[in-house]
Amino acid sequence: MPLLEVKNLSVQFRTDGGLQPTVTDVSFSLERGEMLALVGESGCGKSVTCMSLARLLPEPPVVLSGEVLLDRGPEHGGVADVLQLGERALRQVRGGCISYIFQEPSVSLNPVFRVGDQIAEAVRLHRKDVSDPFEEAVELLRQVGIPDPANRAKQYPHEMSGGMQQRVMIAMALGCAPSILVADEPTTALDVTIQAQILDLLLSLKKDRGMAVILVTHNLGIVAELADRVAVMYAGRIIETAPVAELIAHPIHPYTSALIRAVPVLGGEHNRLNTIRGTVPSPDKFGRGCRFCDRCEYADSLSEEQRRLCREEPPRLRELVPSHACACHFPPGLTAGKEA
Ligand SMILES: Nc1ncnc2c1ncn2[C@@H]1O[C@H](COP(=O)(O)OP(=O)(O)O)[C@@H](O)[C@H]1O
Ligand SMILES: [Mg+2]
Incomplete structure (x- = not known):
């Protein structure tokens, strides 16, 4: 059993407009001593996902479902579903198992x-x-x-x-x-030289202490240097996950490919994600099917029948290549890889 296994985590906010599906069906695992990067544009649900791991969001208005299986170690009762724990056990998890650092110290x-x-x-x-x-x-x-x-x-x-x-x-x-350090955009507020120093520090802590780290960032460039594995989030869902080198060399999801194209080249000007038409939908505008389909240029080349599937059915995160999973009905990266 991994140190942390998140299964079908969903987070909804109760609002005047009803329940908003902010994070949907998120599953991932974290091994001991591993650094997992959670990557995605602002507003895609990275912080909400991370805060749910130790139930830091106020409930209600938040409605949580799924499982957050955490190995607390033999002296603290072993594996438990954090979503089912009482206050006392929860206090031990917060800090004792999962510690957080945020953007603004x-x-x-x-x-x-x-x-x-x-x-x-x-x-x-x-x-x-x-x-x-x-x-x-x-x-x-x-x-x-x-x-x-x-x-x-x-x-x-x-x-x-x-x-x-x-x-x-x-x-x-x-x-x-803690056995897990969650670093939520820890360097976004800092200037570039200091950013690099803090990220180096995280990496050495991971190596020296064997501590597992979840590094949240909107910058895939940072991830390439540090993380073992990456999970890419889009509009509240994980749409692709793979070991970092594999993900960057062979992205399968069209959104991941666009994120990679948008990574600023050292010394070059900063590319915004203008390689993708449209904008990220807010939770009240999430469609039933694939939440990326309106922006997906690849979908233009699909048949009407295929596009209906994209719009109506949420694609499941499936392992398409060993240890590389993607949530797309018609994964273009995979087709390209096969032809090559
Ligand atoms: N307390 C809250 N009440 C209602 N909506 C929220 C709350 N916190 C975050 N959200 C919404 O959840 C979505 C995801 O936010 P967040 O996880 O902070 O994104 P990220 O960390 O990826 O930038 C956003 O649309 C945000 O507006
Ligand atoms: Mg955030």
Whole structure:
């Protein structure tokens, strides 16, 4: 059993207009020590998916279904479905098994406490074996590459740069000794050099601690360098998943191909996703069938009968090549691969 296995996770928001299918039938698994990248344009449901893993979204208005099977380790009761857990067990999962770092460290750090105390508090809550949490906090600051950690620990968040604050957030997440670190666009707010440093740090933590990481990003370029596997989301669904090299070399779904074409070349100008006509539908506009079909140029070459299938039937995520799955009724990448 993998460390985490998500099966048919669906998340709906209760709104005045009824239930909105924000995340639909999402399935993926995460192995111990693996870095999985969750990629997709803004608004496709990446954050909602990640927050559901430890049930961080307020319920109601959120309606969750499916299974989030998590191996909590023998000392915490082994495998459980997070969606079925009571409050107490849930508190142990949050932080203890799954820790989060978000885009804006300034939102998660408390401005009135010294950073060392904030990290020490996380350690105190989750690691009964540590005798001196503050000393451990200093050690964690050192591990995330903060120079002069003993003095830095006594500073307040506002005395630090954005990059430093993000390192503090990572130290705080590590303070809980989680088996899974969810990094939700951890570098989007930072400038390019600092971005690279933070991503390097995540990679070395993964390697040194054998920690599993879910890295959320809208940038496939970042993913190529870091992740083991990629899951591409579009309009609340995973539409393709594969090992990173395989996905980038042989994308099957037309949306994935477009995302790859839109990756900015180093030194080149930033390409927006203008390689695809139209825009991402919002959850109240999701159709019954494939949510990409209105934008899919490949669909133009299909017969009317085939296009009706695209519009009416949601394509299932199917393994089309070993360990490479795609949700498309008429996968163009696959046809191209076969002809070659
Ligand atoms: N609390 C909420 N109530 C209603 N809709 C929400 C809420 N949070 C997010 N959404 C909607 O869910 C969709 C997915 O959002 P999100 O997961 O944040 O996207 P991403 O992280 O991929 O940019 C968006 O359409 C967003 O407007
Ligand atoms: Mg997000």
